[in-house]
Amino acid sequence: MIRRFGYTLKQAFLQVFRNKAMSLASVFAITAMLLILGLFFMIVVNINTAASMIEQDYDSIEIFLLDETTEDQADDLMKDIKDEPGVESVTYRTKDEALIELKSRWGDSGYLLDSLQENPLPNSIVIRIDNLEAADDVAAKAQTLEGIEDVKYYKETVDKLMKATNFIQLSAVIIMAFLIIVSVVVVSNTIKLTVFNRSSEITIMKYVGATNWFIRGPFLVEGIIIGILSAGVSLGVCSLVYSKVVDLIGKDLFAIMSTPMVPMDFMVVNMAWIFGALGVSIGACGSIISMRKFLDA
Amino acid sequence: MYMIMKGAKTQMIVFDHVTKHYKTNIGLDDVSVEIKKGDFVFLVGPSGAGKSTFIKLILKEIEATEGSILVRGEDITKFSNRRVPELRRNIGMVFQDFRLLPRKTVFENVAFAMETVHKKSKVIKKQVPQLLSLVGIESKAQKYPDELSAGEQQRVAIARAIANNPKILIADEPTGNLDPETAWEIMMLLEEINRRGTTVVMVTHAKDIVDRMGKRVITIEKGKIISDSIGAYKLEQAFAGHENMSDTLQHYRTDTIVL
Numbered sequence A: 001m002i003r004r005f006g007y008t009l010k011q012a013f014l015q016v017f018r019n020k021a022m023s024l025a026s027v028f029a030i031t032a033m034l035l036i037l038g039l040f041f042m043i044v045v046n047i048n049t050a051a052s053m054i055e056q057d058y059d060s061i062e063i064f065l066l067d068e069t070t071e072d073q074a075d076d077l078m079k080d081i082k083d084e085p086g087v088e089s090v091t092y093r094t095k096d097e098a099l100i101e102l103k104s105r106w107g108d109s110g111y112l113l114d115s116l117q118e119n120p121l122p123n124s125i126v127i128r129i130d131n132l133e134a135a136d137d138v139a140a141k142a143q144t145l146e147g148i149e150d151v152k153y154y155k156e157t158v159d160k161l162m163k164a165t166n167f168i169q170l171s172a173v174i175i176m177a178f179l180i181i182v183s184v185v186v187v188s189n190t191i192k193l194t195v196f197n198r199s200s201e202i203t204i205m206k207y208v209g210a211t212n213w214f215i216r217g218p219f220l221v222e223g224i225i226i227g228i229l230s231a232g233v234s235l236g237v238c239s240l241v242y243s244k245v246v247d248l249i250g251k252d253l254f255a256i257m258s259t260p261m262v263p264m265d266f267m268v269v270n271m272a273w274i275f276g277a278l279g280v281s282i283g284a285c286g287s288i289i290s291m292r293k294f295l296d297a
Numbered sequence B: 001m002y003m004i005m006k007g008a009k010t011q012m013i014v015f016d017h018v019t020k021h022y023k024t025n026i027g028l029d030d031v032s033v034e035i036k037k038g039d040f041v042f043l044v045g046p047s048g049a050g051k052s053t054f055i056k057l058i059l060k061e062i063e064a065t066e067g068s069i070l071v072r073g074e075d076i077t078k079f080s081n082r083r084v085p086e087l088r089r090n091i092g093m094v095f096q097d098f099r100l101l102p103r104k105t106v107f108e109n110v111a112f113a114m115e116t117v118h119k120k121s122k123v124i125k126k127q128v129p130q131l132l133s134l135v136g137i138e139s140k141a142q143k144y145p146d147e148l149s150a151g152e153q154q155r156v157a158i159a160r161a162i163a164n165n166p167k168i169l170i171a172d173e174p175t176g177n178l179d180p181e182t183a184w185e186i187m188m189l190l191e192e193i194n195r196r197g198t199t200v201v202m203v204t205h206a207k208d209i210v211d212r213m214g215k216r217v218i219t220i221e222k223g224k225i226i227s228d229s230i231g232a233y234k235l236e237q238a239f240a241g242h243e244n245m246s247d248t249l250q251h252y253r254t255d256t257i258v259l
């Protein structure tokens, strides 16, 4: 078994090496494909986390009170709302509290708010919903109350965001499927070339009774080597790009959207798996396809 | 006619009413024949008679249209593709054009056949020199095929063919590219291999060799066996109906293998 594997591995590396130009071309093609995939992946994962965070953040309804509404009146409103089905908690937030919160959210850019002459934010009541289905009713009810300026309700926004995310994901899947097919074809053509170079060898192997898998082995490994090389290069590039992006805009993004970027190590680990799996399967498929005609003689 | 002995234990290859139709041509037409363990058989006949068809059927390179083919007692027409490698490990092949790998040394060419069937490299290192000395080219182990004479190349090919101890050795015009003297040396080598117990089936157009060897001769024409006897090449029968009788003593067509 080990002997067999040694032979296979040796042949495969020889093949990749002898066929430098084409192997390199395949690595480029698959790498390009994986980079696009990586890009999609990084974007989609971030949008997904952002979306789910925003969804959590905004499973609440915020009622902005008119300036003239007193705290007593606000208390009454809160009692009314609290009785509504689906309401988990109700809190009163003064305009000062709101400003402090906004400042912390803006982080480094928070000092911008210091220059304000007076606090433009209203007092508000924050309603936490424990049941998203009830949110619409609660929001509608809140609209009818006295002494309120506006009801901010984010469900629609979240829905839209989710739709956009789904759309991005779907298009990513379609584009990826297409790119994967292209990569398989590229690899299979590269390997066809080695198969062709070694055709007399293969003929003799068949005459002396080599099994198809023994013949296929080196080519399969050749494809897998090409796949792994591509995966490695893509992972390197994507990690580099991602860490730069996190460095550059991570903080600002957090300030504005109040959601952090997905951490670097999570990204790298996941991309390593995905690239590895894809690279290996593209290489393997390409090689098996390239040998198909050759072996069923 | 050679007597067909049903049920004998020593049968190596049995064709039982085998017919092979190609799309437009007939390769073999209802052929029945038995080749016994230890036989040395010449397969002769004009070009296009069906000799290569006969051999390809034994190797299961092509499928019989009808009939059954027994190799060492097993009906290979019923073999799945999975068992083809196993079949071929028991059959050594030698070709007119040697088919050595040009970028491998003599040693490597022979070792290659053994690697293919997963022999240990220790075993390979020990056995290859033995094989090379059996075929008389032990001194050329590190040479490349293009540094050898045609006769020497064919010896390498024979060493490779017997490297995995096949029970059957099939040679398709092994002397076709050799001068008479070298051809005869190769024949002596094949006879030696046969004497050691390997069944040999050899396709040839060389009447002089067939006559001189005095072995069993199966003559095929137009897909049928027209004669099967010990002794001489049946030239008259083999070429009855063929205007061009000179066509055949040396014949250079090289069968290409469909991959």
Ligand SMILES: Nc1ncnc2c1ncn2[C@@H]1O[C@H](COP(=O)(O)OP(=O)(O)OP(=O)(O)O)[C@@H](O)[C@H]1O
Pocket: B022, B023, B024, B025, B026, B027, B045, B046, B047, B048, B049, B050, B051, B052, B053, B054, B251, B253
């Ligand atoms: N792949 C094929 N497709 C169609 N017809 C074929 C094929 N191979 C052989 N034939 C035909 O079958 C017949 C027998 O051919 P075969 O190759 O067995 O002859 P042969 O005796 O080996 O001839 P030669 O001495 O020229 O090698 C011929 O008529 C040939 O044209």
Ligand SMILES: [Mg+2]
Pocket: B051, B052, B053, B255
């Ligand atoms: Mg022939």
